[in-house]
Amino acid sequence: MAYPDELLVEGEQVVMHKHPHWKMVVVPVLVLLLVVAVGTFLAAVVRAQTWAPWAWLALAVLAMALVIRFTVVPVVRWRTTHFVVTTRRVLVREGVLSRRGIDIPMRRINSVQFRHTIFERILGCGTLVIESASDEPLEFDDVPGVQRVHAMLYQELADTQA
Template identity: 80%
Template sequence: MAYPDEVLVEGEQVVIHKHPHWKMLVLPVLVLLLVVAAGSFLAALVSAQSWAPWVWLVLGVVGLALIIRFTVVPVVRWRTTHFVVTNRRVLVREGVFTRQGIDIPMSRINSVQFRHTLLERLVGSGTLVIESASDEPLEFEDVPGVERVHAMLYSEVADEVP
């Protein structure tokens, strides 16, 4: 899915557009499977009782609430978080109802670093650290293909230098 062109300035082109790494979705999927399994087990336990339909209703409501809170919300948060590198800036946007974002012009970037643990190396993600003219370096966690993003961003910053 391409990043919306209406947020780009004239002549600006998207170089990289990524969502956070899929590892953020492992726990929500496990919660979904656990809630479905536990709900099914409990529903089967009470199926022979005369009051079973009321328990099924309660199990359904509780299960649905748990799935919305611990599966749907993280998936929507993941889907609405964007890490974008253009030929002029780095953009990060996140949020559904209240959006927040940061833009870093290429000309203000002093250095680009990355780090990743052994597990992150195995799944292909990591943390991208961008030092700009601001006081603190900005860290972007769970960037998929962080080494490739680092190289591409470094290339864009090097092209920007006169």
């Protein structure tokens, strides 16, 4: 999914657009599977009871609430988080109902670093640290292909300064 061109300034082009690494949705998917398994088991247990329709309704409501809170919300949050590098700036947009964003102009970036643990290296993700004119460096967790993003961002910095 490309980043919307109408949000860019004139002459600006998207160099890279990523969502956080897929590892962020592993736990929500496991929660979904667990809720379905436990819900199915409990539905089978109360099947023979005289109050089964009410128990099934209560189980369905509880299961839906758990799935929405612990699966749907995190997956939508993951999908609506954008990490974008353009020819002029780095943009991060997060949020569903209320949006939050940060823009870092290329000319204000002082240094770019990355770090990743052994587990993150296996998965191909890591943390990107951008030091700009602000007080503290900005850290972006779970960036997929963090080494490639680092190299590409460094190249864009060199192109901007040239």
